[in-house]
Amino acid sequence: MAADPRLLANAIRALSMDAVEAANSGHPGMPMGMADVATILWTEYLKHDPGDPAWHDRDRFMLSAGHGSMLIYSLLWLSGYARPTIADISKFRQLESPCAGHPENFMLEGVEATTGPLGQGFGMAVGMAIAERHLNASFGDDLVDHRTWVIAGDGCLMEGINHEAAGLAGHLGLGRLIAFWDDNRITIDGSTALSTSEDIPARYAAYGWHVAECDGHDFAEIRRAIDEALADPRPSLIRCRTIIGWGAPNKQGTSATHGAALGADEVAAARKQLVWESEPFEIPDEILAEWRAAGGRGAKAHGDWRARLAASGQREELVRRMEGGLPADSGISGWLDRLAAEPQKLATRKSSELALEAINAALPETIGGSADLTGSNNTKTKGQKPLTKEDYSGRYIYYGIREFGMAAAMNGMALHGGVIPYGGTFLVFSDYCRPAIRLSALQGVRVIYVMTHDSIGLGEDGPTHQPVEHLTSLRLIPNLAVFRPADAVETAECWQLALERRDGPSVLALTRQNLAQVRLERNADNLCSRGAYRLRAAAAARQVVLIATGSEVSLALAVADALEEQGIGADIVSMPSWSHFDAQDAAYRAGLLPADALKVSIEAGTTLGWERYVGPDGLAVGLDRFGASAPGDDVFRRFGFTAEAIVPQILARLKLQGDQ
Numbered sequence: 215m216a217a218d219p220r221l222l223a224n225a226i227r228a229l230s231m232d233a234v235e236a237a238n239s240g241h242p243g244m245p246m247g248m249a250d251v252a253t254i255l256w257t258e259y260l261k262h263d264p265g266d267p268a269w270h271d272r273d274r275f276m277l278s279a280g281h282g283s284m285l286i287y288s289l290l291w292l293s294g295y296a297r298p299t300i301a302d303i304s305k306f307r308q309l310e311s312p313c314a315g316h317p318e319n320f321m322l323e324g325v326e327a328t329t330g331p332l333g334q335g336f337g338m339a340v341g342m343a344i345a346e347r348h349l350n351a352s353f354g355d356d357l358v359d360h361r362t363w364v365i366a367g368d369g370c371l372m373e374g375i376n377h378e379a380a381g382l383a384g385h386l387g388l389g390r391l392i393a394f395w396d397d398n399r400i401t402i403d404g405s406t407a408l409s410t411s412e413d414i415p416a417r418y419a420a421y422g423w424h425v426a427e428c429d430g431h432d433f434a435e436i437r438r439a440i441d442e443a444l445a446d447p448r449p450s451l452i453r454c455r456t457i458i459g460w461g462a463p464n465k466q467g468t469s470a471t472h473g474a475a476l477g478a479d480e481v482a483a484a485r486k487q488l489v490w491e492s493e494p495f496e497i498p499d500e501i502l503a504e505w506r507a508a509g510g511r512g513a514k515a516h517g518d519w520r521a522r523l524a525a526s527g528q529r530e531e532l533v534r535r536m537e538g539g540l541p542a543d544s545g546i547s548g549w550l551d552r553l554a555a556e557p558q559k560l561a562t563r564k565s566s567e568l569a570l571e572a573i574n575a576a577l578p579e580t581i582g583g584s585a586d587l588t589g590s591n592n593t594k595t596k597g598q599k600p601l602t603k604e605d606y607s608g609r610y611i612y613y614g615i616r617e618f619g620m621a622a623a624m625n626g627m628a629l630h631g632g633v634i635p636y637g638g639t640f641l642v643f644s645d646y647c648r649p650a651i652r653l654s655a656l657q658g659v660r661v662i663y664v665m666t667h668d669s670i671g672l673g674e675d676g677p678t679h680q681p682v683e684h685l686t687s688l689r690l691i692p693n694l695a696v697f698r699p700a701d702a703v704e705t706a707e708c709w710q711l712a713l714e715r716r717d718g719p720s721v722l723a724l725t726r727q728n729l730a731q732v733r734l735e736r737n738a739d740n741l742c743s744r745g746a747y748r749l750r751a752a753a754a755a756r757q758v759v760l761i762a763t764g765s766e767v768s769l770a771l772a773v774a775d776a777l778e779e780q781g782i783g784a785d786i787v788s789m790p791s792w793s794h795f796d797a798q799d800a801a802y803r804a805g806l807l808p809a810d811a812l813k814v815s816i817e818a819g820t821t822l823g824w825e826r827y828v829g830p831d832g833l834a835v836g837l838d839r840f841g842a843s844a845p846g847d848d849v850f851r852r853f854g855f856t857a858e859a860i861v862p863q864i865l866a867r868l869k870l871q872g873d874q
């Protein structure tokens with residue numbers, strides 16, 4: 215490199231100070247402290263091509279310390295990406311700019327993931343590194359051969375998820391994962407000495423990582439540490455001793471630089487210290503030219519890769535998988551034919567497994583797994599080999615008891631592309647995954663959560679294991695499809711919908727207990743695609759509409775039978791997905807839930823939200839308390855999930871309405 219890397223790094227420092235100053239909000243300290251490391255990485259090591267940010271075989275760069283977003287915006291612009299422009303950067307943190315407060319994968323190409331919730335970027339990077347090795351095993355070095363680089367701060371390493379993610383990466387021997395730890399010994403509250411005294415290198419060594427150290431402001435040292443990491447077959451942590459806010463003479467090394475504008479005086483002092491004489495948002499031509507030249511480094515490797523791809527017999531398949539299109543037949547149609555011919559009484563977790571048998575045979579891109587509940591979540595199909603350190607071609611991951619780590623890794627896999635991850639745990643432990651589920655939804659990635667033991671119906675394990683509020687709370691997350699299928703047919707249909715949701719995650723809430731098949735005819739259409747549909751129309755004059763989900767659909771059938779015996783007509787609406795139903799037009803929704811009928815919801819969970827469908831005069835049968843430890847049928851009976859308990863409530867409500 216011709217230019218002094220310090221000058222290149224100072225361009226990052228200047229832009230970061232200027233942008234935060236203009237917004238009067240943001241985090242200058244981290245980009246200024248890590249500018250030297252990032253400059254060496256981006257100008258000398260990172261394999262990328264600003265001309266094609268989506269190049270499939272590019273290295274992935276993960277800014278796990280997302281508050282330092284000006285670091286990546288600076289790197290992208292300086293390297294020559296089409297966006298952000300300098301105008302975008304000058305409007306940092308404003309509505310019209312893609313340079314959001316924290317990096318958003320959907321706002322800028324080159325931002326591989328949404329980061330900011332500390333620790334999750336690191337967790338996603340582990341998933342990216344898994345996806346890379348897995349695809350490498352199928353497509354070979356010629357087509358898939360890249361690294362995943364991470365910048366993580368003290369916070370990312372302190373978060374609990376770091377333990378899960380690093381443990382998994384060490385176990386899987388993900389040698390192409392290299393994480394830089396911005397060891398500046400500062401967090402928001404002040405010195406890290408206030409809150410932590412662990413030996414992080416020893417912790418990483420214990421995980422099976424390689425640990426290198428460097429002075430993060432000494433270019434030769436940075437290169438030496440990276441070279442060591444590249445040479446080591448294990449995942450590497452590079453501890454970079456840095457000074458937060460490096461270059462701001464009065465504030466550097468203190469938490470004052472972490473998350474606030476430096477202020478005009480300090481910016482002026484920093485410019486002096488850095489001998490930086492340009493106006494705000496102006497980068498001297500020769501420095502920008504050096505950056506752009508470095509950005510052009512990858513064009514040749516990209517061109518060579520394109521030539522190899524063009525000549526490869528696997529071209530079409532790799533492109534299909536990376537772009538996320540499904541093959542014409544996902545395998546589900548044949549399985550639905552069989553269910554129509556031979557109805558099954560199965561737990562929906564088992565129905566899910568059987569649907570997966572068909573899906574996994576038809577879709578080479580699925581990668582399953584479970585957080586140590588494989589036999590309970592029914593996530594592993596017969597042909598699936600485990601994905602291991604010795605054999606990355608496997609399509610099943612034993613995540614261990616690492617729910618959050620699993621969910622974050624699945625986000626990373628989906629973001630990487632080329633694979634469709636699904637993973638299981640108990641629905642009650644969706645809480646352990648929840649921050650990552652939220653990021654799946656925000657990022658719009660296709661991750662499929664297989665959440666079994668979906669109600670008090672799981673029985674004996676009792677209230678710690680019985681989800682009550684979970685369906686409600688998951689339905690609150692925007693862009694998350696929550697499916698609670700009622701039988702084997704609905705389970706297969708919901709799997710189809712989850713696979714087709716390319717722009718968002720899905721949760722499949724599945725039972726432990728057996729359920730009779732309620733859908734006996736082979737429908738050409740996927741009835742679950744409308745979120746709710748009339749499973750059975752009233753025989754007598756309709757007075758009631760029963761709306762149920764999952765295991766309570768069978769119960770609704772029994773309730774309807776009892777009502778019909780008394781001459782009270784009752785429709786049964788199965789509603790596997792609120793969000794899909796809400797997306798239907800008003801006529802469809804009103805046709806299913808007419809104003810002139812008493813609407814009754816039945817779901818073994820909290821009732822909050824059901825008033826949306828049953829209306830102010832309706833009845834929501836649910837459970838607004840914790841469950842109990844006993845056989846599932848006994849618990850259902852105890853809490854009133856029987857026709858005998860529900861029918862009188864409906865009769866009383868009808869009488870009340872009649873009296874009015």
Ligand SMILES: Cc1ncc(C[n+]2csc(CCOP(=O)(O)OP(=O)(O)O)c2C)c(N)n1
Nearest residue numbers: 244330331332367368369370400401402472
């Ligand atoms: C899960 C989570 N908790 C809290 C925060 C708020 N937060 C943002 S940065 C930060 C301090 C992080 O310290 P460090 O990683 O050392 O960053 P540095 O101050 O060195 O830039 C905190 C607590 C967050 N973004 N995510």
Ligand SMILES: [Mg+2]
Nearest residue numbers: 368398400401
């Ligand atoms: Mg820090």
